[in-house]
Amino acid sequence: xxxxxxxxxxxxxxxxxxxxxxxxxxxxxxxxxxxxxxxxxxxxxxxxxxxxxxxxxxxxxxxxxxxxxxxxxxxxxxxxxxxxxxxxxxxxxxxxxxxxxxxxxxxxxxxxxxxxxxxxxxxxxxxxxxxxxxxxxxxxxxxxxxxxxxxxxxxxxxxxxxxxxxxxxxxxxxxxxxxxxxxxxxxxxxxxxxxxxxxxxxxxxxxxxxxxxxxxxxxxxxxxxxxxxxxxxxxxxxxxx
Numbered sequence: 001x002x003x004x005x006x007x008x009x010x011x012x013x014x015x016x017x018x019x020x021x022x023x024x025x026x027x028x029x030x031x032x033x034x035x036x037x038x039x040x041x042x043x044x045x046x047x048x049x050x051x052x053x054x055x056x057x058x059x060x061x062x063x064x065x066x067x068x069x070x071x072x073x074x075x076x077x078x079x080x081x082x083x084x085x086x087x088x089x090x091x092x093x094x095x096x097x098x099x100x101x102x103x104x105x106x107x108x109x110x111x112x113x114x115x116x117x118x119x120x121x122x123x124x125x126x127x128x129x130x131x132x133x134x135x136x137x138x139x140x141x142x143x144x145x146x147x148x149x150x151x152x153x154x155x156x157x158x159x160x161x162x163x164x165x166x167x168x169x170x171x172x173x174x175x176x177x178x179x180x181x182x183x184x185x186x187x188x189x190x191x192x193x194x195x196x197x198x199x200x201x202x203x204x205x206x207x208x209x210x211x212x213x214x215x216x217x218x219x220x221x222x223x224x225x226x227x228x229x230x231x232x233x234x235x236x237x238x239x240x241x
Contacts (some may be wrong), residue, residue, distance in 0.1 A: 049214025103229025
């Protein structure tokens with residue numbers, strides 16, 4: 001079963017792989033329009049920044065463990081992030097059809113933005129993680145390292161759930177009116193986490209402006225989701241009154 005078939009089965013509003021492909025073709029044939037190009041750029045920035053952030057947190061949590069355990073925890077973190085992003089991607093269309101969830105997703109993204117803002121101001125040394133050698137760019141995460149394999153694995157799993165939800169909701173919020181871009185964005189999110197997260201983490205640490213641009217995009221998408229999640233006549237909070 002290919003990814004288009006899976007997405008078609010999981011998303012009630014998209015009936016078949018052919019329809020998914022048609023959405024992708026339609027959106028990317030109009031990628032030069034301001035709305036489609038803006039949505040695509042927002043999706044890419046969210047994917048890049050949150051994939052890098054995920055890798056940084058996983059590396060920092062595992063930093064206090066012996067090398068073999070550290071490698072296992074990092075592997076668990078990457079695999080879990082992949083699985084969770086796929087899982088949340090499969091139900092995102094259904095989730096965004098729940099009244100009030102777009103509004104709640106916007107609030108969640110604002111909280112993500114606040115966390116990112118704090119992390120961009122490097123925390124002082126001391127009890128905080130000095131990073132894992134396997135992940136470049138996690139030396140100033142502001143995260144306390146776990147003290148045992150079990151606590152590291154649990155902390156990584158919790159972090160992965162949170163950041164996977166953030167990533168999927170962020171992409172969906174940025175591209176709600178462009179289903180083709182939304183689908184491609186979710187596929188790119190999974191690919192980046194699996195193939196390029198460490199590479200991205202290294203460059204986010206080296207070129208801090210990338211993270212600041214990503215933070216601005218996340219704040220914009222969050223505010224947009226909160227506004228639409230409140231005012232939308234069908235799915236907004238106002239529809240409850």
